[in-house]
Amino acid sequence: MTCDIKGLRVLVVEDDFDVAESLRAVLVKAGCDVAGPVSTVEAACDLAKNTPLDAAVLDIALSPGTSAPVARALLYRGCPFVFVTGFSNVDMLPEELRGYRVLLKPVDGETLRAAIHSLVQPII
Amino acid sequence: MSVSSTDPSDIADDPRILRERIAELECERVELERARQVQFGASRVLESVAAGASLGDVLLILIDTVEAVKPEMLGSVLLLDDSGKRLRLGAAPRLPGFYNDAIEGITIGPAVGSCGTCAHTGERVIVEDVQTHPYWTDFREIALQAGLRACWSHPIISSTGRILGTFAMYYREPRRPDQSDLDLITFAAHLAGMAIERIRTEDALRASEQRLRALIQSAPVCIHELDTDRCVVSMNPAGLKMIGLSDEREIIGKAYLDCVSDGDRARVAELLEAAFAGASVEFEFTATMQEPPRVFASSFVPLKDSDGTVVRIMGVSQDITDRRQAERRQALMVQELDHRVKNNLAAVISIAQQTADRSESIEEFESALTGRIRSMGIAHEMLAEARWEGVQLQEMLARVLDPYRRDTPDCIKLTGPDLMLPAAIATPICMAVHELAVNAAKYGSLTNSAGQVSVEWECVEGDPAELRLAWRETGGPTVSRPVRRGRGTMLIERMIAYQLQGEASLDFDPSGVRCSIAVPLVEAIGNGQGTPV
Numbered sequence: 001m002t003c004d005i006k007g008l009r010v011l012v013v014e015d016d017f018d019v020a021e022s023l024r025a026v027l028v029k030a031g032c033d034v035a036g037p038v039s040t041v042e043a044a045c046d047l048a049k050n051t052p053l054d055a056a057v058l059d060i061a062l063s064p065g066t067s068a069p070v071a072r073a074l075l076y077r078g079c080p081f082v083f084v085t086g087f088s089n090v091d092m093l094p095e096e097l098r099g100y101r102v103l104l105k106p107v108d109g110e111t112l113r114a115a116i117h118s119l120v121q122p123i124i
Numbered sequence: 125m126s127v128s129s130t131d132p133s134d135i136a137d138d139p140r141i142l143r144e145r146i147a148e149l150e151c152e153r154v155e156l157e158r159a160r161q162v163q164f165g166a167s168r169v170l171e172s173v174a175a176g177a178s179l180g181d182v183l184l185i186l187i188d189t190v191e192a193v194k195p196e197m198l199g200s201v202l203l204l205d206d207s208g209k210r211l212r213l214g215a216a217p218r219l220p221g222f223y224n225d226a227i228e229g230i231t232i233g234p235a236v237g238s239c240g241t242c243a244h245t246g247e248r249v250i251v252e253d254v255q256t257h258p259y260w261t262d263f264r265e266i267a268l269q270a271g272l273r274a275c276w277s278h279p280i281i282s283s284t285g286r287i288l289g290t291f292a293m294y295y296r297e298p299r300r301p302d303q304s305d306l307d308l309i310t311f312a313a314h315l316a317g318m319a320i321e322r323i324r325t326e327d328a329l330r331a332s333e334q335r336l337r338a339l340i341q342s343a344p345v346c347i348h349e350l351d352t353d354r355c356v357v358s359m360n361p362a363g364l365k366m367i368g369l370s371d372e373r374e375i376i377g378k379a380y381l382d383c384v385s386d387g388d389r390a391r392v393a394e395l396l397e398a399a400f401a402g403a404s405v406e407f408e409f410t411a412t413m414q415e416p417p418r419v420f421a422s423s424f425v426p427l428k429d430s431d432g433t434v435v436r437i438m439g440v441s442q443d444i445t446d447r448r449q450a451e452r453r454q455a456l457m458v459q460e461l462d463h464r465v466k467n468n469l470a471a472v473i474s475i476a477q478q479t480a481d482r483s484e485s486i487e488e489f490e491s492a493l494t495g496r497i498r499s500m501g502i503a504h505e506m507l508a509e510a511r512w513e514g515v516q517l518q519e520m521l522a523r524v525l526d527p528y529r530r531d532t533p534d535c536i537k538l539t540g541p542d543l544m545l546p547a548a549i550a551t552p553i554c555m556a557v558h559e560l561a562v563n564a565a566k567y568g569s570l571t572n573s574a575g576q577v578s579v580e581w582e583c584v585e586g587d588p589a590e591l592r593l594a595w596r597e598t599g600g601p602t603v604s605r606p607v608r609r610g611r612g613t614m615l616i617e618r619m620i621a622y623q624l625q626g627e628a629s630l631d632f633d634p635s636g637v638r639c640s641i642a643v644p645l646v647e648a649i650g651n652g653q654g655t656p657v
Contacts, residue, residue: 016467017552017619022474039622061463063548064646086466106470 005116006031011056013037013044013070014084015063019105023057023084026109027116041065048073055119056081057112060102066092071100080119158193158304162311165189169315179323183215183316190312191218194305196295198272201280201316202227202239203289211243214289214316223270227263235259238277239290246287248309249277253298274299278313280320288320346420346441349427354380354396357436366443367413380439385410385417399424400434408444418445460547468504472497492562499524499558503551514544517553517591521579524554528561528570528577535570540581543591549643552623553593556616560595560639568637569600575636589645597636605632616641 010032014020020037027034035051038044041062048056048070056074058067060083067083074081083093083102103115169186177185187199201214210229230236232244241259242249252274254260254267260275267273274295280288291313293305301309340347346363348356356375367383369375384392388409395405406423420441427436475496483489502524506515518538525536545553557579561570569575581593597603616639620628626643 015623016471017615017623018471018474018478019467020622022470022477025474025477037622040625086463086470105466106473108473 005113005120007033008054008116008120009033009035009052010116011035011038011044011047011051011053011058011074011079011081013039013056013062013067014059015039015061016059019059023107023112026112027057029109030113032116039063041067041069044070045073048079049077053079055079055116057116058083060085060092068094068097071097082115082119155304161193162189162308165192166311166315169319173319173322176326179320180215182319182323184217186312186316186319187215187217190293190308193308194293198294198296199312200239200292200294201289202243202292203280203320204232204243204287208287211239211289219272219294220270223266223272226266235261237263238275239292242277242279242290242292243287246279246281248279250301251275251277252300255298271296273297276301276305276309278309280313280317282317282321288317291316346439346443348375348439348441350380350396350424350437350439352400352435354400356380363441366441367411369413383411383413385412395424396437399426399437402426402428402432402434418443419448420444464504464547468500471500495558495562496555499555500551502558503554507547507550514546515550517543517545517550517581520545520550520554521557524558525561525577525579528565530570532573535573535576537576537578539578540593541583543581543583545591546645549591549624549645552619553591553641553643556620556628556639556641557595559616560637564597564600564637567601568603569597571600575600583645591641591643591645593641593643595637595639595641597638600636602634603632603637604634 005027010027012020012023012027012034014023014037017039020039024034024037035047035053036044038047039062044058044062044067047053053074056070056079058070058081060066071081071083081100083100084105084107085102086105101115101119103111165186166189168189169182172182172185183201187201190199191197198216198218200216200219202211202216203214204210205212210231211227213224213228216224227237227239230240232240234244235241235258236244237254237260238249238251249259251257251259254273254275255264260267267275272294274297275292277290277292280291282288291309293301293309340360342362343360344362346359346366348359348363351357356378359372359375364370364372364375367375380396381389381393392407392409395407399405404423404425406421408419408421410417410419421444422439422441425438425440426434427438429435476493479493479496480489483492503515503520506520506523509515518540521538525538529536561577564570564575564577569577576598578596578598579593580596581591584590584592617628617630620626620641620643624643625646626641628639628641631638631640
């Protein structure tokens, strides 16, 4: 089954320019409408609270801080998200956020598309 | 006074009885005098031991005493050495030197003169005439030369039953001991045993104390003692140095818990009480003696008196602040490295994709990609050399621009203060400058020999401070605004804005490309003086 995520509006939070560009390129190719990418907690929270979103991709470690406030804002409005990280553990995250799906860098396009697809699948 | 059975009334009547009585009294007087001499000698021996005299001196006093009681007697003390097999001279002041030399180091055995046999068997050996006794077969000649005939030897036994040596009485004529002789030799050997044991114990104690003192004085850890008031009573030099003091008096009498940080005080107080209750404890705490406070790994060991009461606490502490910092730094470094490696792999994939999108041929793709990865590599290499604590901007620029100097080293000028860039800022700056250089070598002032590039930077004070870097090309071909921006130049403006929350503006001035970059220095940085900002 192909993972059709066409038309979804996806927030990308990633502090590395090149990685952000790569994530954006993958999502744009898959037909997504990308919100961002943004590199700071402030800008990400603004988008998470104030724009329509279907899903989000969050780099855990931002400079400075982590994307935990962004994840909380998304949880509050019921927007699903997936974490992306270069670290092999999720110790940086507060405990209540450790159960969420984490993709390890580098993330290939197929994995990212599949992850976003599973986020927005209706639960039957 | 002894009680006489004779009726005093008879004495006056019978001169014979009187004479006998006088003789008896004279005997008693001599005995008493002898006993007094022995007692006096014994107290002299014990006093000299107490006064810390050497073993040799104490034994001389002992022999003097015995010789005073028995004037014809020549005394000798021999000591068993550590091997337990050989006798060494303890003291024998009236025996001839050659005789003492001859028996020095003699191996004990079942028939080795009086003393060698005595030390071997642990039994008293009485030889009335050395010239006829079988134990003396090997020593008859030398005994003759020394003018010795009788030799009685009594073992000196320790309180634990170990043979320490022998006490011997020599006479110049063959002689059998009477009861007073046997009593005296037994007493003298006993006294010698006490003196030897006591002096050896003290010597051992002194040596042990010396070792301990040397250890405490030289050990590179803080060794201190606390009294029952929980106050410091001593501290070794390393300990004083560790807490920034030069004189022990500055710490003596200070309450130990006053040196412990507020956060640790209750816990350390509990451990201190446990130590005074007899437990050995180990703990870590932050000390307040210095600013900034330092972390110590410590232990308390209770010192007890003979009743088992804890009278002192011996404390040993080690400053582990640096170790803790190093551990933390290392953990951070490993984490940072892990993050960076994975981010870099992600970035390489991204750069490859973007480069491929904008390259017209596979050769162009290859050269652009390797150049970009190389610039990442330079930043990475310098960060690794600096243990991820930052890189010198000047050196990083020199390395990344070096391949573009070609045959004219002066074509690139770098001007600016020493500036340590934090890791997060170094890589994007390095890549931006690389992209500018690639562009200059392709279209700008690095295409001809007259062209020049100047890179100037400054650090503008503020909160946060700002790095301002200006790239200026001169002397190259006339610049026209490119129809299609390459990935490289586009990257500069966007990457600086995106990743560093800074600003970059690229100006395609006809006289040469200019680029100005302004980046907030948000992480701790170092200036030229090496002090952190």
